Amino acid sequence: MKKTSSVNHAAVLEQRIADRTVVVGVIGLGYVGLPLAVEFASHGIRTIGIDVSADKVKSLRSGKNYIQDLDDAVVERVIRKDKKLTATTDFAELSECDVIYICVPTPFTPNKDPDISHIVDSARETAKVLRNGQLIILKSTTFPGTTTKYVQPILDATGKRCGTDYFLAFSPERIDPGNKTWTTKNTPVVVGGVTPTCTRLAVAINKGIITTVVPVSSPSVAEMEKLLENIFRSVNIALVNELAQLCDRIGVNIWEVVEAASTKPFGFMPFYPGPGIGGHCILIDPYYLSWMAREVDFVTNFITLAAEVNESMPFYVRSMIEREIARQPIALAKAKILLLGMAFKKDVDDLRHSPALKVAELLIEDGIKNVHYFDPYIPTVEVHGKKLASKKTLTADYVRSFDVVVITTDHSDFDIAMICKNSKVVIDTRNATKKIRTSRKNIVLLGEGA
Ligand SMILES: NC(=O)c1ccc[n+]([C@@H]2O[C@H](COP(=O)([O-])OP(=O)(O)OC[C@H]3O[C@@H](n4cnc5c(N)ncnc54)[C@H](O)[C@@H]3O)[C@@H](O)[C@H]2O)c1
Incomplete structure (x- = not known):
């Protein structure tokens, strides 16, 4: 035996x-x-x-x-x-x-x-x-x-x-x-x-x-709790992204609104708007859950809507940029745009699904040939198979050579005062200019209303 x-x-x-x-x-x-x-x-x-x-x-x-x-x-x-x-x-x-x-x-x-x-x-x-x-x-x-x-x-x-x-x-x-x-x-x-x-x-x-x-x-509880963590972020970011667009229409500063709401010591957690979401998690994970839900005839409307709002943000930023170009005596195709920060969030070197990358893609698809970037964390960026132009250091002369400068990622070591001083127009999608905005008229803030 x-x-x-x-x-x-x-x-x-x-x-x-x-x-x-x-x-x-x-x-x-x-x-x-x-x-x-x-x-x-x-x-x-x-x-x-x-x-x-x-x-x-x-x-x-x-x-x-x-x-x-x-x-x-x-x-x-x-x-x-x-x-x-x-x-x-x-x-x-x-x-x-x-x-x-x-x-x-x-x-x-x-x-x-x-x-x-x-x-x-x-x-x-x-x-x-x-x-x-x-x-x-x-x-x-x-x-x-x-x-x-x-x-x-x-x-x-x-x-x-x-x-x-x-x-x-x-x-x-x-x-x-x-x-x-x-x-x-x-x-x-x-x-x-x-x-x-x-x-x-x-x-x-x-x-x-x-x-x-x-x-x-069980493993399924652990799998689901991870998705809850990330979808919680996705949904709350979508909420402020939607409110940022509304605030743009009514001329109310969404950043100040979030800051004020954050003074409530219970029942509120601050989330901030931006040019969209990226990285390997928050953008992807809602789709993992909605795909699985379809198998059991369930539609995750709420979660899918949040993903939709977040993914519309690079398109919204594109329209902000093109409006600023339209305000200048320059043809769209000839405009020079500088995107500051390509990583999907501040102080990291991760470009995966970065909203800044999507913004660059959309501008190039619209026929704008001169899209440059600056990001000390990202040595090269390719859009549609071509390398985006960049420089190793961000000088005042370089900043001055652009029609619109966009803060897409607010890396801590950006010299915001120098950038704003030397730019024709700065579009700030991260509230990076908070400390100097009152002294400068050339700053357009997402969620403030121009
Ligand atoms: N990056 C984050 O912040 C983060 C946070 C939490 C969870 N996650 C999750 O963790 C997982 C990994 O993410 P990551 O950011 O480390 O990815 P990554 O791309 O940085 O690393 C994955 C590594 O796996 C290797 N690889 C791919 N296929 C392989 C295979 N068949 N066998 C062996 N190696 C293989 C790749 O070469 C790569 O080095 C993902 O599911 C992600 O959603 C990531």
Whole structure:
């Protein structure tokens, strides 16, 4: 008769986590995965980072960091001196890992349907090496049901049983690039395992590097709570974006309105208007949920409307720019526009889905040939396959050479006084000119009414 194994795989893994002999694998070494891998390695835990990008792996192997929020010296130390973090493109190395985090992108298709192919690929690679006692934690933001309906079946097909042979959980990422106060360590994380044992193990491994870990009853609760967090932002930003357009019509300053409302000590949280939303999360996530909702004949009208308002903002900014050109004795096609700040938010180097990029695209599509940009965080920007012109430093002469200057992203190191002093017209979509506006008549503020 065939002997069944009586090994308690959960207890073995728990012990390895407790005595720090656990080996952690991180699939996807981007904004989420690399800080996580470095955090484990900094805690003395052997960590293997896996990425499909040979360039990223090459960079890490030579000790070079490419994520702005990470300290270069720490990355170099854990890789070259401590030798706790290794990087590879070879998925076979996953077999050495006791815990595997999946931190791959979750983009949408051109039609804005979810594209979870990177998650599925990662699950397939994991299945190839799956062994007893491994814990897999999905961190990529996705719709409820991804862990149990898409990842688990791939792993179960190996014949191993979830909850006894291997363990599976979802634990969303909350990293806020550029935020120096809330870091990987002090930002609480939520964890939902497929079984209570999966949750217990996922809590244990996270506790090794994160102060507060919050268990929930299932992966779907964890998946949905992440979408709630991001959709909460999307909806509230849409509200102020809509009010900003109304304020433009009635000549009321929306920024002052938000500031005044913020004096209420309860029941209000400030959100600010802008040229639109960007990055890899808030723009995409509402579409993940509305796509899933359609499967159960539910229409997320409210959430979709918020996304629509936010995505209309670059078009609104385009109309503000073209109105300012129309007020000058210059043809639209000949106008020179400078976009200040291309990253999707201040003080970060992330261009993904940036509203400034959309504004540039729209202006060029309208026949404006001279669209330049300046952004110390973004070395090159391509629109429709062509590089946008830029300069390394922002001089008064350079600013003076434009018909309209637009503050699309309010990076902290912009010299706003110099910019406003030397521009014919400044369109401020971020309230960056707040401190000097009263002394200058050449500033047009989004949400104030010209
Ligand atoms: N960036 C954020 O601020 C943030 C915050 C919270 C959640 N998230 C979520 O985390 C996930 C990852 O986001 P990110 O910003 O780190 O993305 P990213 O693009 O910065 O990094 C993803 C990495 O995965 C690699 N990759 C792609 N497919 C792969 C595969 N099949 N196998 C191995 N590696 C692969 C890419 O080369 C890249 O290095 C997304 O679901 C995102 O929504 C991101």
